[in-house]
Amino acid sequence: MKKNFLFVILLVLLFGCSPVYAATVIKKVAPAFWWAGMKNPELQILLYGEHIASAEVSISSEDITLQEVVKQENPNYLIVYLNISEAAPQTFNMILKQGKKQTVIPYELKERKPDSSQIEGFNSSDVLYLIMPDRFANGDSSNDIVPGMLEARVDRNDSFARHGGDFKGIEKHLDYIADLGVTSIWLNPIQENDMKEGSYHGYAITDYYQADRRFGNNEEFRNLVDQAHAKGMKVVMDMIFNHCGSENYLYKDMPSKDWFNFKGNYVQTSFKTATQLDPYASDYEKKIAVDGWFSQVMPDFNQRNRHVATYLIQSSIWWIEYAGINGIRQDTHPYANFDMMAHWCKAVNEEYPKFNIVGETWLGSNVLISYWQKDSKLTYPKNTYLPTVMDFPLMEHMNKAFDEETTDWNGGLCRLYEYLSQDIVFADPMNLLTFLDNHDTSRFYRSEADTKNLNRYKQALVFLLTTRGIPQIYYGTEILMAADKTNGDGALRCDFPGGWQNDTHNYFDAANRTPLQNEAFSYLQKLLQWRKGNEVIAKGKLKHFAPSKGIYAYERKQGDKSVVVFLNGTDREQTISLDTYREILPDTSAYNVLEDKKVELGKDLTLPGRGIYLLSF
Template sequence: MSIVFRTPIICVLLFFLTQFINAQNITLNRVEPPNWWIGMENTKLQLLVYGENISETKPIITYDGVTINSVTKLESNNYLFIDLTILNNTKEGVFDIIFTSNNGKELVYKYDLKSKKERNNSNQTVNASDVIYLITPDRFSNGDPTNDSTDDTLEKIDRSNKDGRHGGDIKGIINHLDYIQNLGITTLWLNPFLENDQPKYSYHGYGISDFYKTDSRFGGNKDFKDLVDLSHQKGMKIIMDQVFNHCGSGHWWMNDLPSENWLNQWETFTRSNFTNIAASDPHVSKSDYNLFTRGWFDTNLPDLNLDNLFLATYLIQNSIWWIEYSNLDGIRMDTYPYPDKKVMAKWIQTIKTEFPNFYIVAETWEAKASSLSYWNNGGVNNDGYNSYVNSVCDYPLYYSMLKAFGEENNIYKIYETLAEDFLYGDAFNNKIFNGNHDVGRLFTLLNEDVDKLKLSMAFILTTRGIPQLYYGDELLFDGDKPDGQLRKDFPGGWKSDKRNAFTKKGRTIQENDTYNYISTILHWRKNAKEIHTGKLKHFQPIENIYVYFRYTVTESTMVIINNSKNDINKYSLERYKESLVGYTSGMDIITNTKLSSLKTVNLKANKALIIKLSN
């Protein structure tokens, strides 16, 4: 009897003791998004709350216009997901979220609610009037040496290591905005600057460990916001690089996932097959598709599972937070086809609802226009999928450009690639480029031929699409894989550098010549409406000479690219007369030379003419 009688007492005591202990160990570590705005088109907001045993509490909000719709617990006891409604007539202010435990203990988080800012939706977008300049922040300029290594991050500065952190930061970019603007650039795109707390190889930014925090080695959130504000004051725009496919293994949630399906989990490490066409292949096997969308990029880049609706909401809200917080002009989404494509379509729709003209470009590494067009076809695909993407990374044109000006030396490759533009919804909104952080340096890939690099620049800056250049290509940076060699430091970005290539004096004669060539085209381009909004008409290349026109009803520019090794005196323009009607003269904007007749022109070997036509 004593055993039967005493056991319930012990159980009851243990139960209350456990409850007491748990109640004493409730903490509140973070609430994300950390603040929000009134006036959003979508009045719903989902908060991720993290803290020890936080799911054992009940959240309470008493603030006019803010209501709790639901509270959800997942597998980990340390998370709560709170769904709110924030009415548009709610007043700005700071309200308390009170988390009450079973024994009455209270934790309070003060949540800041502000009014959504007015945006200039007609101007605050990126289009073909712009030229984008891509920067790898760690390798551009060290503006603040005091943050080269920080206490809250693992990897320390080691400039001698090509794969290490070199100390570039946001302040360094701010310090050289004039250089970028003087070159003729209108828009900056930064490789990811969010925290990457990895023990090594963290400089590139694609292993994010905190989606709401600028890496302290780059500065702080305010530093990035200052960069956006200063750029806007100079009439320039900012594109943020974001990643939904994976996070870094050092992410704060990795030691305590909200649920097992937060990540795409495998019994052993399984790498993606990196086969982009698996996302659009109508005959794809389930195993190939799963390996593409759920395989990991690397052991230190856990693959996020966007089938988890809480994670999908978390990431979508994160994009909206950064747009509103920093007044962004655009987002470049890394590895766009890899995550759940339906969630990615929803992401775009959600952003466009809040910010109608906001620029989004999807990284879509496809070599063929037929595959790339799946993501930008202007409507519904045969499988019923609509990506809602209207700007893609034009790798088919990139590869054709390398074939045109590289070893093959065949400019017909460009002609036949552009002839497939009918596949796209809007090819004129494609982001076109001749270099980026993932490929060998343009100068190296074109066999260090300055003339060929100039031809590439003349083409990229005058054909259809939104051009993007990679930092340093204007100064003939060289290098190829591995990545650390092609993402090299900009000379003069560090006080100890022997020369300062940000200045004319610090550049070689050849570097200045190339810089001036590109800058001349860029500055002319800013006011060339036919390049911004005009149509494209091109003529089949003959003897490696490619001629095309960019034109509107009132403006026209003729581009002649002589990709051959031969000078041609008095090259006849008779073949192009259909596009010369109404024009009697022109100005070569590169040399500032007037052409008094449009019957013939003199062509130099491996040179381009950009002729602004006049009557």
């Protein structure tokens, strides 16, 4: 008793007569800061801390309105909504009062950069270079293993493990990428993936507001974007709204069970997302496809919950404003709730009118993917507001067309002609992302042992870079990296040779590449540098002819300038009469881009087997 009395006396002497109450520890404030002057006046702030739901919330600012405080089933969460329409840049306090205990949370509204709303998105004048950060280059080995993170190993011999690539590695090779001739970099997810295994690919996000520390911190990512911009390149960021990682605090300690589909219990998706537009689909099929989980370690968000929707939408806008990215590629777009995703696309476009978003629409036909593009007649009177969709069916056709012998009625290049002739189904064919391969598919180039020469590679690249749409090149295509999906996804995402200090080969350096690799690199580089700033290819109209004698011809035209392509889809030399094609041949001579010389266009044109003419008028 005497000891207790002495302790009280000591407290009074130290702190005065008022009792002391420790403040609550706030584990998360999301987002950590925001900006004044945004077009949307509403700001959601998610607070996560031990038993904070009973707190009364107030704010110290005079020009910010406390709009709503929402409690969740879980007492560890509070969701605060503010109206900042009249707010100037400032730091104010959010005050959580629980009885005599008071917690003060300083919060900053930053000043927006001038013209930040006018960020220029990627478009058909661009070529995207897709990089998986963990597999491209390791520029800082000190962050390979971060203490406290769950996957604490790096093993380059294990295709499923982390290999150590990071922001610094990409930054060190920006000159290489720019010299190749691409104009934009698309990065697979860079946000935190603190999962026990398989975290290298990035598609199981555990914190939507933090870069994965094994790549670098948020500031280092922003610096990478700035450095890319300084070299004339845009940056596209991969995002995932359909699901998160099972180690995400929002799942491990759910605000409420309705934050996730099936009340947070694992139910596998059918992957049959065509049900979203199937007029005959059962209610069961629709629900299991959209609400089902991508995998057991990737719980599926319930985007019908308005708090979930706002949290995800704000996270994307935060990265655009913070890092100045030029575009977003949205993973598994048709797996998420239609109305929420449409609301997100519209919200981003209203804040950033020149921005672009491409949705992953991995579906089997042009009709199915056309449904997801903004202003599609198939969705009327609804609208996805998604500007760009991924043209997976064209990828499938290209992977077959340049193998097959073209006849005058089917196969080979006829596939491309017939597919493009159906572009009427698209609201905007120029806003389709076109590609030969990506991180989820077998690489287009198989192996040197399977190809006698680069004819297949060269024809495919000419077509990809001169047809309608926004081309994407997968990292390593320029040096003939090869992989087959039958060997697993990890094999599709192998390391770029030379990205690690002790690599046997450094293919970033032409001196270390094989003659065939240098031929491929130089060919692609020539095409990319020629395409850069070429308004005819970026904006020109497309006109094509049905293949005759195995030869496919088409034109891109803008004003009085045009580009004409002839592709021989057979292994035989072919001679064709040019009389058929006079409407796309404005002169009797043209510049042959591939050979850097003038070519005369008389009565006939002869193309060697698998030959190419790329003519500029």
